[in-house]
Amino acid sequence: MFSNGISRALLLLASLPLSGETAAEPRLLTVTPDTCVALNQGRTCYATIAVTWHSELPGDYCLQLEDQTQPLHCWQKANQGHWQFEFAAEQSTRLLLTNGQQTLAKHEIQVNWVYKSQRRKRGWRLF
Amino acid sequence: MRIGRIFLLLLIVLVAPVQADEDFQWQISPGLAVWDEKSLLAGAKGNDAYPVIVTLQIDLKYRNFFLETVRRRVTGLFDSALVGYRIYADEVWQTDVVLSSHMNRISESGYSYHGDTIVPELKGIRTRGSDSSLGLRVQHFRGPHHLSLELGNDISQRYSSYLFQGYYSYLAQLRNWDLQLTAGLHLYSGELVDYYFGILPTEATARRPVYHGRSAHMLHLGLSALYPLNEHWLLDLGMGLNRYSSSIANSPIVASNVEALGMVSIRYVF
Numbered sequence: 001m002f003s004n005g006i007s008r009a010l011l012l013l014a015s016l017p018l019s020g021e022t023a024a025e026p027r028l029l030t031v032t033p034d035t036c037v038a039l040n041q042g043r044t045c046y047a048t049i050a051v052t053w054h055s056e057l058p059g060d061y062c063l064q065l066e067d068q069t070q071p072l073h074c075w076q077k078a079n080q081g082h083w084q085f086e087f088a089a090e091q092s093t094r095l096l097l098t099n100g101q102q103t104l105a106k107h108e109i110q111v112n113w114v115y116k117s118q119r120r121k122r123g124w125r126l127f
Numbered sequence: 128m129r130i131g132r133i134f135l136l137l138l139i140v141l142v143a144p145v146q147a148d149e150d151f152q153w154q155i156s157p158g159l160a161v162w163d164e165k166s167l168l169a170g171a172k173g174n175d176a177y178p179v180i181v182t183l184q185i186d187l188k189y190r191n192f193f194l195e196t197v198r199r200r201v202t203g204l205f206d207s208a209l210v211g212y213r214i215y216a217d218e219v220w221q222t223d224v225v226l227s228s229h230m231n232r233i234s235e236s237g238y239s240y241h242g243d244t245i246v247p248e249l250k251g252i253r254t255r256g257s258d259s260s261l262g263l264r265v266q267h268f269r270g271p272h273h274l275s276l277e278l279g280n281d282i283s284q285r286y287s288s289y290l291f292q293g294y295y296s297y298l299a300q301l302r303n304w305d306l307q308l309t310a311g312l313h314l315y316s317g318e319l320v321d322y323y324f325g326i327l328p329t330e331a332t333a334r335r336p337v338y339h340g341r342s343a344h345m346l347h348l349g350l351s352a353l354y355p356l357n358e359h360w361l362l363d364l365g366m367g368l369n370r371y372s373s374s375i376a377n378s379p380i381v382a383s384n385v386e387a388l389g390m391v392s393i394r395y396v397f
Contacts, residue, residue, distance in 0.1 A: 037355040039305055046302040112358045114396050 029053045029097055029105040036087060041113040047087045049109065053097055054080035066094040156184040158363070158394025167371070167386035168237050169248040176242025182392055211264070221266040229279065229290055230323055232257045249380060252330050255323050259283040260290060271298045281319070288318035304354050311347030324378035335379040343374035356393070363392045
């Protein structure tokens, strides 16, 4: 009985909206891929990224990278959208779905690398 | 052997005042590769014996001493490892004393990566062992350009003479790809050519006459590409073309003056 009570309480907590969310906010922001891998740390990483979002209520929404002032794309009176863009960054950055000044959802695009330092080029031979 | 002694003397004299600026560094990268070739050797079976090979790249550095494996070389680890001592290094120049092997072992089966099956065209030849070359390597790095010049002298007493290797590489970054275009020139002494590609009277047959090698050269063109699949796995592609001068191309154990090789590999970076 005690464990059932804890389970119910956890389910109830999980169903509560997160802080700042309302019923009209987007429920889904899908970013594919959300990881970009460069050969070296500090090198610009490139990826073609597809974003899908939808919301329960239609509205004016914009997709924007956190460190940029200009949005990638905006929709008017829409409750869903799909956008593909060329990502190029040296470090991880967050993708925001905004409605005016309000950020409704965010998703981090991680920039990772294979080599921490710049590899020094070496002579090579195939034979 | 006189040149060998000069290099040893250079090693002793030049390395003494060098100050170590870094401690132990390492990088190990095992992988798998598929490859194919148009072999230099007559009758060689290409990748029949080992269509897929295990590759291992190792870079170890302790102070000014280092061990590195030559990228993408098909032969075994011990044939391709290079040990050296860094005499001088700045942002642009790097000078090393290096001990390495440049020439592959040749037997009746071809090169070591051709397996153990005896090739009819090579049956009856003596085994030519891989060399050990002590030399001086000077490298120049500037932006995407890389120049490497290496003069070595055989200390294994296989041929006891010199070999020169010069490479120029241009590295281009295309999105997440590294593309490297390389042009190279090798100069081989007459003694080297005679040891590896000459035919002694004891090896001669009706279809394999006695042959004496003279000094020769080889021109190389290569293209390689490196792509990160994720934080630990790399896709590594490479293809190369070597063109030999007549002294090697005319040897009875050589198929033609051109050899080519291509590899596709994936490897793990720790």
